[in-house]
Amino acid sequence: MAERLASVPEESTTVFPAPHPPSSSYRESIRSVDGPEWRIRSSLFPQSSYSGSSYSSSYSGGSNISGCSFGMVSAGVSGFGDGEITKIAHKMVSDGYLQQMVQAFGDQDSDTVLEAWFSELDVPWVLQSRESHGSQFQLQPQELVERWIRSLTLIVVSIEELVAAGDASPAVARFGRASISVMLDFGHTLNLSMPENLQAMLHMYVCVSAASYHMVLVEKSCYMMVLPFLSEARSVVRDTGGLLKRGENKLVQAISDIISKAKVMAFGMVDDSWDIEIVRGRGEVHRSVRMLVDCIVSMREAQASSKESAQSHNIEKLHNLIDDAMDYLKNMIEEKSELCLDPSLRYIFLLNNYNFLAQVVYEPSISLDLELLSAVHHQGLELTPECKKQMDSYLEVSWGQVLSCISASKISGPLRRWISNSSLAKFHSAFHKTYKAQKFWKVPDPRLRSLLREAITKRVISAYRDYLKEHPADLEKQVSAVSSDPDVLEEMVGELFEGR
Template sequence: SCLTCLSVSAASHMFTPVVISPEAQRIFNEMGGPLEREGNRLWEIILSTMKEVRTLMEEDDSWAIEISRGGGEVHNNTRFIMDCIVCMKNARTSMKSSALSDNTENLGVLIDGTIDYLKSLLFTKSESCSDQILRYLFLLNNSYFVANVVSESSFIDELWDLELELTPECKKYMDSYIDVSWGHVVSCIPKSGFPGPIQRWINTSSVAKFESAFHKTYQTQKLWKVPDPRLRDALRRAITERVISGYRDYLVVHLLLEKHVVRESSRPEVLEGMLGELFEG
């Protein structure tokens, strides 16, 4: 039938290969060569530039000074390297949709390698900081910044905004910071009990030691900075959970609030309010 003939004709037309004239093929070949050379040249420039960046970062002797001066904030070198990574990510995206796609895999490897390099560099340079508390705050701020920029440049910032979920690396640095900075404050509260007058003396002495250690630590870190508001809130909550919760439980168990052993300025809710002022810079 006519319908069958049309169907066969249409089907045969669908599978007819496109014939490119020799002249057109020659033009495509002539275009492809320069484009490939330009792509290779661009890749060599990027690779050479990143090698120079690494050399500059490693030879920079201002890390320790800047870590201390910045109160553990995100270092300018961290921002610079992450700017380079974002540029490489943008270049890789452009290459994927162009004739320069041969080097996209190489660029992806370079991006991942640069991120790993930066993390290692931050840890190494942080060792030059004599203050271990400030060192871990620096590592927390900078590691979080790296993870945040990577997520945003990967177009998954909407997921990032839903709930703050720290990377294992950031969680490790946060725990280390709390251990070295607030651990001695928590240790002022005894865990074992003693009978009679000895216990009352220990209670009074422990509260006084806790108050002193808390206020000293607070004053030392009052002007340090955690620039990201979500990380800042998470860190405050973690300190409150570790420090204030144990302090409050101790006071309740030993009825110290009712006995007015604790001064008004050192009540748990007052100290918790003070923690809410930390890391503003």
Template sequence: MALFEEISGSFARETNMLCEAISTTMKDVRTFMEDDDSWAIEIPRGGGEVHKNTRLMVGYIASMTDTLVSTRDFAPSHSTGNLSGLVDDTVKYLNDLLQRKSELCLDLSLRYLFLQNNSYFVATRDIGHGDSEHHQGLELTPECKNHMDSYLGVSWAHVISSVSKSNPSGPLRRWLTNTSSLAKFESAFHKTYQAQKIWKVPDPRLRDALRRAIIERAISSYNDHLKKHPELAEHASRGNSTPAVLEEMLGQLFEG
């Protein structure tokens, strides 16, 4: 019995030392994350994809969680409770860090795409089992949904609004107004597409969901406008800007 107590006490002391070392290391990691100058460069250069520091932090969190599971099974103690709190606090810190560092990106569309990619990466990792994915289907947290809505708003709302909803009197004025609206929509669409076509959404499920969301908002509005004004459908066809063509273009977005 005495031998068992001695071994147990020794293991508990070793666990305490390990937890203290992890806590000290994570303080140093946070300092590095705050001082790293690569955020402002890598966000636009990477087209909004998952940042290397996000992957690094998730790796640290996964290692801490694995350590927590191992030590808690053999010697539950006050230190393991502290380590559990450190894991939760680090996840919260990472999400806050991403929000703050995203503000270094002046392009709002790219900023929200970056936040969506990185917050989704954090949310869809099984922290207790390293860097493996634990969601089989697409599951967006409220935070991820907000980032997607913000991206759609700043990137595509002005494209949709280009399609005029006015209905001026007189066939000539109506035709001129609708033709002008069609030209504005096509111009805004192609400008946005060209600016974002090399941006990256690495997760295929998220990429597909984002494409479908753009199609549902932009192409659906465009298609409805053409149905209300069939005289414009032929004009759109001559300009190679039919809804089908534009939808096919959107299917190429975010490949990087």
């Protein structure tokens, strides 16, 4: 902006060479833009699931929060408007097309001019109202948002190009204000209020946030220039930036509303489908947990993308939304875990869910990089304090009673052998009963599953081996049976938590 402003002569004459766009339509150039400037890339797990070999690749029904399979807008804030979009805007100005549209907007029917303008921007549908055209558009939300982002970027850059070309008249301000207002109004009235469209709304937020911040930088560059039209330029840029900030605020509120709906969809259903699935389940991560986690991860991505550009209070609002959603999710996981009638299954349920949160929410570098995730599956898993607490509770409740059967006895003499035999029989009975009950419980994360098996082996099988060493003569007959061999019991532990 500063370089372009520096090249502007002290006097500028606006030219309106043609009533229509050149024969080579700008629309075709706009449609051909396919780069990091505006393209939405997929960075979340496909189909709203945590993939790789750790967790199930899809929900078992229910809403698909990542229905659009969006990621975050890859355009960095510092690069807003760079590349092909800027070239197109610059050509519109050099051809005189933008100046012609500004003049026509003031001299002719403004709605007709805007229709022609948005048609050239490849978004003619932004002028449609729900009342007259209904709530359905021919395009899917992904395509709508992609075109919307591309066009809003071009409008903002076009205003900057006009100012840089020496045209900072009130007419430019009015034309820019009308164009951006229509775009923002359309964004706010889109039927994107459901959780499955959260990422689409976040894309729009990141774009508007970047545009708003870009105009702040442009305004600062205006202050650095000593030009005849400096005050007019600052006025146009400030007016544009203020409009974008207000749009950003509204989008944050829309995101907040979506999160509220997501909470209701995840845990506030009036039926008892969640309760039934928990009771019948095997301790797995429920699809409702996955749905809300998708929302949280998407907001984290948006927060990271707009960290440098968003107003501080909007960044804080996103941060608070994330924290509130996490607190709500944890509370609901604890509450729903009470539905597990078996205390051991309850702790497996809690362990699975808290481990899922730890990987997907607290380790974004892992959850959003599936190749890295696959690579670390063979490495050790460091449990969070919350996960360790749940594992310790599970081991105590589930296997503590098995170990208690072979606790050391202080009785000596003939009675000791009878007690030892009885204790061993109780141990075998308790072990096989626990094994049978838990064999098909599910621990999806292979690292957690391996760690859990190792903990059981270390606590139970090692104690059993030590017990046998302390009673070699008395228990020789007992351990001769294959089902009593420590190696066999260890192999049985290795079969736990695979699910069906």
